[in-house]
Amino acid sequence: MSLQTDPQGRLRHLLALEGLPRATLEHLLDRAQALAGHAHGGSAMRGVLAGKAVCTLFFEPSTRTRSSFQLAAARLGADTLNFDASTSSAKKGETDADTLRTIEAMGVHGFVVRHPDDGAVDALARVARPGTVLVNAGDGRHAHPTQGLLDMLTLRQAKGADFSRLKVLIVGDVKHSRVARSDLHALRTLGCGEIRICGPWSLLPGPAVLAGCTVTTDFDAALDGVDAVMMLRLQRERMESGLVSSLQDYHRDYGLTVARLRQAAPDAVVMHPGPMNRGVEIADDVADGPQSLVLRQVANGVAVRMAVLEALLG
Amino acid sequence: MSLQTDPQGRLRHLLALEGLPRATLEHLLDRAQALAGHAHGGSAMRGVLAGKAVCTLFFEPSTRTRSSFQLAAARLGADTLNFDASTSSAKKGETDADTLRTIEAMGVHGFVVRHPDDGAVDALARVARPGTVLVNAGDGRHAHPTQGLLDMLTLRQAKGADFSRLKVLIVGDVKHSRVARSDLHALRTLGCGEIRICGPWSLLPGPAVLAGCTVTTDFDAALDGVDAVMMLRLQRERMESGLVSSLQDYHRDYGLTVARLRQAAPDAVVMHPGPMNRGVEIADDVADGPQSLVLRQVANGVAVRMAVLEALLG
Amino acid sequence: MSLQTDPQGRLRHLLALEGLPRATLEHLLDRAQALAGHAHGGSAMRGVLAGKAVCTLFFEPSTRTRSSFQLAAARLGADTLNFDASTSSAKKGETDADTLRTIEAMGVHGFVVRHPDDGAVDALARVARPGTVLVNAGDGRHAHPTQGLLDMLTLRQAKGADFSRLKVLIVGDVKHSRVARSDLHALRTLGCGEIRICGPWSLLPGPAVLAGCTVTTDFDAALDGVDAVMMLRLQRERMESGLVSSLQDYHRDYGLTVARLRQAAPDAVVMHPGPMNRGVEIADDVADGPQSLVLRQVANGVAVRMAVLEALLG
Numbered sequence: 001m002s003l004q005t006d007p008q009g010r011l012r013h014l015l016a017l018e019g020l021p022r023a024t025l026e027h028l029l030d031r032a033q034a035l036a037g038h039a040h041g042g043s044a045m046r047g048v049l050a051g052k053a054v055c056t057l058f059f060e061p062s063t064r065t066r067s068s069f070q071l072a073a074a075r076l077g078a079d080t081l082n083f084d085a086s087t088s089s090a091k092k093g094e095t096d097a098d099t100l101r102t103i104e105a106m107g108v109h110g111f112v113v114r115h116p117d118d119g120a121v122d123a124l125a126r127v128a129r130p131g132t133v134l135v136n137a138g139d140g141r142h143a144h145p146t147q148g149l150l151d152m153l154t155l156r157q158a159k160g161a162d163f164s165r166l167k168v169l170i171v172g173d174v175k176h177s178r179v180a181r182s183d184l185h186a187l188r189t190l191g192c193g194e195i196r197i198c199g200p201w202s203l204l205p206g207p208a209v210l211a212g213c214t215v216t217t218d219f220d221a222a223l224d225g226v227d228a229v230m231m232l233r234l235q236r237e238r239m240e241s242g243l244v245s246s247l248q249d250y251h252r253d254y255g256l257t258v259a260r261l262r263q264a265a266p267d268a269v270v271m272h273p274g275p276m277n278r279g280v281e282i283a284d285d286v287a288d289g290p291q292s293l294v295l296r297q298v299a300n301g302v303a304v305r306m307a308v309l310e311a312l313l314g
Numbered sequence: 315m316s317l318q319t320d321p322q323g324r325l326r327h328l329l330a331l332e333g334l335p336r337a338t339l340e341h342l343l344d345r346a347q348a349l350a351g352h353a354h355g356g357s358a359m360r361g362v363l364a365g366k367a368v369c370t371l372f373f374e375p376s377t378r379t380r381s382s383f384q385l386a387a388a389r390l391g392a393d394t395l396n397f398d399a400s401t402s403s404a405k406k407g408e409t410d411a412d413t414l415r416t417i418e419a420m421g422v423h424g425f426v427v428r429h430p431d432d433g434a435v436d437a438l439a440r441v442a443r444p445g446t447v448l449v450n451a452g453d454g455r456h457a458h459p460t461q462g463l464l465d466m467l468t469l470r471q472a473k474g475a476d477f478s479r480l481k482v483l484i485v486g487d488v489k490h491s492r493v494a495r496s497d498l499h500a501l502r503t504l505g506c507g508e509i510r511i512c513g514p515w516s517l518l519p520g521p522a523v524l525a526g527c528t529v530t531t532d533f534d535a536a537l538d539g540v541d542a543v544m545m546l547r548l549q550r551e552r553m554e555s556g557l558v559s560s561l562q563d564y565h566r567d568y569g570l571t572v573a574r575l576r577q578a579a580p581d582a583v584v585m586h587p588g589p590m591n592r593g594v595e596i597a598d599d600v601a602d603g604p605q606s607l608v609l610r611q612v613a614n615g616v617a618v619r620m621a622v623l624e625a626l627l628g
Numbered sequence: 629m630s631l632q633t634d635p636q637g638r639l640r641h642l643l644a645l646e647g648l649p650r651a652t653l654e655h656l657l658d659r660a661q662a663l664a665g666h667a668h669g670g671s672a673m674r675g676v677l678a679g680k681a682v683c684t685l686f687f688e689p690s691t692r693t694r695s696s697f698q699l700a701a702a703r704l705g706a707d708t709l710n711f712d713a714s715t716s717s718a719k720k721g722e723t724d725a726d727t728l729r730t731i732e733a734m735g736v737h738g739f740v741v742r743h744p745d746d747g748a749v750d751a752l753a754r755v756a757r758p759g760t761v762l763v764n765a766g767d768g769r770h771a772h773p774t775q776g777l778l779d780m781l782t783l784r785q786a787k788g789a790d791f792s793r794l795k796v797l798i799v800g801d802v803k804h805s806r807v808a809r810s811d812l813h814a815l816r817t818l819g820c821g822e823i824r825i826c827g828p829w830s831l832l833p834g835p836a837v838l839a840g841c842t843v844t845t846d847f848d849a850a851l852d853g854v855d856a857v858m859m860l861r862l863q864r865e866r867m868e869s870g871l872v873s874s875l876q877d878y879h880r881d882y883g884l885t886v887a888r889l890r891q892a893a894p895d896a897v898v899m900h901p902g903p904m905n906r907g908v909e910i911a912d913d914v915a916d917g918p919q920s921l922v923l924r925q926v927a928n929g930v931a932v933r934m935a936v937l938e939a940l941l942g
Contacts, residue, residue, distance in 0.1 A: 079703075105926035295415055609729060
């Protein structure tokens with residue numbers, strides 16, 4: 001992890017939660033918790049990044065994640081530059097590294113990068129100038145560390161800081177999910193008592209990803225007594241590529257309904273990274289029900305991204 | 315109108331001009347008039363929305379209207395977030411309500427919403443959190459209240475505050491026009507002396523919309539002695555769907571030329587919401603002539619939007 | 629040049645470097661040099677354009693140039709409005725002049741305009757209101773004055789202010805290049821000792837453009853003893869239209885390699901306006917080598933644009 005931390009163990013970039021020391025992860029969560037109260041306005045934090053520029057450099061479009069980072073940066077007083085590198089006009093055959101170096105040369109020190117390819121943000125961090133800071137906003141199926149952090153913050157607010165007593169279930173397309181990978185690393189680092197994984201075989205990853213998890217294709221069995229259910233979005237492309245037979249079948253087998261949720265602990269919480277496919281992986285009355293923390297996750301996302309930008313650039 | 319105003323009659327959202335009390339409407343116009351002097355720069359108003367975020371949430375693209383709101387918000391010191399919900403990547407099957415709630419959860423309290431469907435902004439106002447404020451920036455053919463307000467401000471500057479002596483003519487595709495509907499409600503509320511409506515039968519709406527108006531398909535007759543001519547944009551889709559035979563025919567019958575304008579009162583003013591189809595609904599020498607208030611309308615648009623954002627969020 | 633300067637010789641717009649007095653050009657370079665130290669952050673310059681709005685009005689997409697101007701404007705404290713006039717939804721048949729006038733009417737005084745057509749920015753300057761300021765960010769193959777200025781600043785930093793001793797070579801698709809035209813005007817104005825032009829006949833412009841230059845199709849001969857090599861980007865469209873047989877052939881004949889560069893003066897510098905086609909007009913080890921000033925050009929671009937905006941709007 002020398003790419004992500006300096007020799008003194010300080011964070012230089014946020015590329016992945018894998019290998020991030022527990023103290024670093026918990027410090028970011030503590031800071032995000034403190035910032036959550038400031039996240040919705042006010043000018044107290046405007047000086048933190050005043051005069052600095054943060055570029056959202058997206059090689060794959062994502063309006064939601066970009067907006068969350070943009071608001072976080074604005075609340076810290078940064079100038080934000082949205083650079084859409086996914087359109088052909090922006091790229092014109094330029095390498096990703098040249099795109100990064102060009103914006104660096106314009107005097108931008110902070111980059112929030114989304115990329116369709118696994119490891120692409122690490123590769124950019126390797127060619128960045130000293131002093132340039134990268135935050136991975138999702139690369140391929142590899143990592144989405146700020147999503148992992150905001151999920152942990154949300155869990156901690158609901159269930160307390162001692163994760164050793166928690167049973168957490170992750171459901172759905174774990175195979176293609178950078179969210180699941182980042183959540184798994186964070187849950188392990190925080191000492192989660194039991195991690196269960198559930199989905200159809202066609203959407204489960206190999207054993208390396210699942211190390212230490214209880215794995216099943218039976219959603220009802222998996223739900224038994226869990227404290228938190230983390231639902232994943234089903235990309236419609238999975239149907240087109242034949243990994244899932246139909247949305248109806250998927251909902252029948254892996255859709256979270258109120259009836260199913262009764263098998264979890266009575267105070268179990270439900271999470272989803274959004275955007276939700278209502279009626280597919282999650283039923284309306286669960287999404288909008290009292291156990292849903294979906295909007296709390298979104299709110300925590302801004303606080304977590306403020307904490308990360310502050311730690312790296314402040 | 316309980317959706318739009320609170321029990322004390324204060325404005326909570328701006329969804330439509332229909333039903334808005336005359337005092338509220340005139341107060342907004344007075345405030346916009348006062349702000350018009352500040353609208354083009356300076357920092358006097360920067361504190362009004364400092365630290366607050368305004369999201370332009372557009373389910374249908376519109377660069378002009380978005381820019382006008384964006385400048386208005388910036389001049390009040392707000393952070394602005396442009397969220398383009400019209401591209402498939404942004405939506406990914408998410409419901410409109412979930413999109414709104416997600417950005418709300420990020421700590422955004424002000425929304426400027428454009429939508430292709432009638433009533434869609436009202437529907438979003440119904441699911442918004444208490445404290446969230448929505449401004450309708452145009453929904454289907456239903457309403458475009460800030461356009462109505464800026465048209466009234468422009469008329470008032472030109473003709474004085476007493477509308478009872480005014481004869482106002484609205485010309486063109488009234489059937490599909492949210493601008494015309496908002497203008498009609500505002501003109502009635504302000505006690506306009508006579509409202510005339512003119513256009514081909516195929517582009518005139520039903521009697522409910524036209525209540526109290528003098529309706530004709532004869533443009534020359536309609537122009538006689540009017541104090542203001544409000545031209546509407548002819549969407550090119552009307553040709554494709556057969557409602558208009560050709561641009562040439564439309565111009566011959568319903569295009570405003572200098573010769574035709576002579577039938578109006580000598581000091582009649584000409585308005586158009588833009589963008590103009592020169593040579594179709596309006597001739598160059600009218601668009602650029604001394605009676606045209608087209609650019610004054612645009613300038614007033616920023617002032618009106620500042621007044622609305624200040625009233626709702628300040 | 630009365631369009632560009634007022635009767636007192638002060639700059640009103642920046643439309644082209646052609647005809648710009650040497651004193652004006654050098655003053656802009658001096659100011660950009662002074663600003664270069666401030667260009668990467670800090671708040672010292674934030675008051676220069678505080679409360680003013682700068683619109684990037686792009687009739688042709690260009691993320692890099694737009695970003696450079698956007699950062700320059702932000703560092704001077706301006707509000708920036710990005711208006712993408714290249715999408716059909718933005719235009720809706722509106723004339724370019726009406727688009728400009730509409731944004732002017734919103735209270736925007738500064739415009740950074742890119743356009744696919746030669747002379748289009750001059751045409752807009754002719755219809756702009758007094759007090760409105762236009763910066764040409766590239767129009768057709770006509771001019772790209774801020775690129776010319778940043779190239780001169782970069783050359784001056786490397787080689788000193790006395791251009792009379794310099795041999796400068798411009799290589800590639802000069803015919804279609806607004807960058808080359810602006811560089812040529814600036815080099816002549818600054819009294820460059822020798823200007824050489826090299827490229828295949830199919831990509832060389834007519835004699836009017838090349839006045840005073842040494843012209844050759846032999847790259848190796850052209851390189852002999854030059855102090856600076858300015859490479860131009862090869863647009864892939866040139867292949868499709870048959871002006872270039874293949875990328876491989878082009879690289880063999882006109883690609884700058886380390887071996888070729890040895891024919892230039894030992895301390896020769898290499899420049900490229902970006903984005904680079906690595907392996908086509910420039911080899912990796914030249915692009916990333918010690919003689920390359922490519923990223924310095926990008927950095928200088930922000931400083932030059934700050935100087936231009938300050939001179940016109942400050």
